[in-house]
Amino acid sequence: MAEQTHLVIDQVKKSYRTKEVLKGISFDCKPGQITGLIGKNGSGKTTLFHSILHFLDYEGKITLNGQVFSSADYNIVGYLPEERSLMPKLTVLEQVRYLASLKGMSNSDIKAALPAWMEKLQVVGKMSDKIKSLSKGNQQKIQMIATMIHQPQILILDEPFSGLDPVNVDLMKDIILDQAKRGATVIFSDHNMDNVERLCDKVVMINHGQLVLNGTIQEIRDSYPKEYLYLKKAGLNREQVASLPGCESFVQRHDGVWAIKLTDEKYGPEIFDLLSHGEYIQTFSQEAPTLDQIFKMEAAK
Incomplete structure (x- = not known):
C-alpha cells in the first residue's frame, strides 16, 4: 500500500433482515484530512465503520487508493472501537504488545516506542502496571496508544473522547491533529459538535441511514x-x-x-x-x- 491512503465509500448499503441501516452512503476521506462522522444514536455510524473494516458484508464498494480492502490492509489501519476491549490482567506492555504485534510490529519496536507514547499521552502509570490498576481515563489512553503505535495510515476512531475530562480531551485532540499532520487519513465519530468543529476538515452526517451532510463546516453552514x-x-x-x-x-x-x-x-x-x-x-x-x-x-x- 502507498504511505498515504485515500479512502472512498461508494453507494454502500447494509441491511439486517428487513431493516435497511445504510441506504447508499457515498463520500471520501483523503490523506492528512480529518473527517467527522456525526449522527444520532442508531443512525448507522458504527455499521459504516464495520463496513469499512470488512467486519460485515455490505452492498456497494469501499476502496483504499482504488483497491478493494483486503486482509493485508489491516496493518495500515488503527481502529478504536466504541466498546473498549482491554484485558485487565495484562500489564500495559503486554496489552500493547499483543495488539501491536497483530499489526506487524516487532517486540523490540513496541518496547522502544511505548515509553514515548505514554509520555505523549501523559499516562499515569508504568509499562509494568496491570491494566486493571489504571484509572478509566488512563486505560482509554492505553487503548489509544495501541490504536496508533504502529503509525497507521487510516485511523478510525469511534467516540474517542467518551469518558475523558476536558484536559484529556484537549490532549487527545492534539494527538489526532498530529496524526493528520503526518499524513494519516482520520475519520472519527462524536456527539459533541464543538469537538467536531475544532478538529475536522470535513463533516459527514448520516440520518436514518442516509447521507444528509457532506462538506467542510463552512460549506455546510453556508448552505443554510x-x-x-x-x-x-x-x-x-x-x-x-x-x-x-x-x-x-x-x-x-x-x-x-x-x-x-x-x-x-x-x-x-x-x-x-x-x-x-x-x-x-x-x-x-x-x-x-x-x-x-x-x-x-x-x-x-
Missing part, C-alpha cells in the same frame, strides 16, 4: 439561511427585542448578547437600520446556524 442574529446594544430591553421585525424567538446570553432567531434572513439589514441611526452597536452579527444547531435540525427530521 443566515437566520441567527447576535446583538448587543446599550439600553436594549426584552420588549424592544421582541418587537424587532422578523423576530421569531430570542434569549439573552450571560455576556449580555441577545441571540435572536429570525423568520427570514432578509430582516437583518432592516433591524440594523432600525437600531443604528448612527449610534454605536457593540455587537451585530448575522450568521448561519452553528454545526450543533444544524445537527439538531437534521436529526429531528
